[in-house]
Amino acid sequence: MKNKTVAIIPCRSGSQSIQDKNIKKLFGTELFIHSINFAKKLNFIDEIFCLTDSNNYAKIALSNGAKVPYLRSIKTSSNTSMEEDILYEFYNFHKNNNLNIPKNILWLRPTHPLRSINHFKDAYKLYLKSKKSVCVVYKTDS
Numbered sequence: 001m002k003n004k005t006v007a008i009i010p011c012r013s014g015s016q017s018i019q020d021k022n023i024k025k026l027f028g029t030e031l032f033i034h035s036i037n038f039a040k041k042l043n044f045i046d047e048i049f050c051l052t053d054s055n056n057y058a059k060i061a062l063s064n065g066a067k068v069p070y071l072r073s074i075k076t077s078s079n080t081s082m083e084e085d086i087l088y089e090f091y092n093f094h095k096n097n098n099l100n101i102p103k104n105i106l107w108l109r110p111t112h113p114l115r116s117i118n119h120f121k122d123a124y125k126l127y128l129k130s131k132k133s134v135c136v137v138y139k140t141d142s
Helices: 031-040 055-063 083-096 117-130
Strands: 005-011 047-052 104-107
Touching: 005 031, 005 055, 005 083, 031 047, 031 055, 047 055, 047 083, 104 117
Parallel strands: 005 047, 005 104
Antiparallel strands: none
16 A cells, blocks of 8 residues: 555634635635645645535535545534544544545645645655654744
């Protein structure tokens, strides 16, 4: 089995601050679609998953090339859900359906659409060398 690398875009519909924040348009495109399009540009990504609790978001994700293997549970879609809850649900879905569990995961938050391809490629090279988690952080004005 190949050491598959997948991109995961967690995209719930229940934002409390801005309703349906993840499908608000930024430069004419739904916010979370920027993350899907970014993942498509990374040559080390084998599959892109949008993990959502919304049928509407799922349709948009599917029409833009992401996979939506299931709708997230209430537990993993609340405003108190943790990233590890979402990953555990993803892992269990693969395990319970006898699917290959991805070896490497790139976590792309939909609310951070402005990213550098080169920074992510460099981070992936660092990850391959160290086999430890890598976090990409940008300097910014306060």
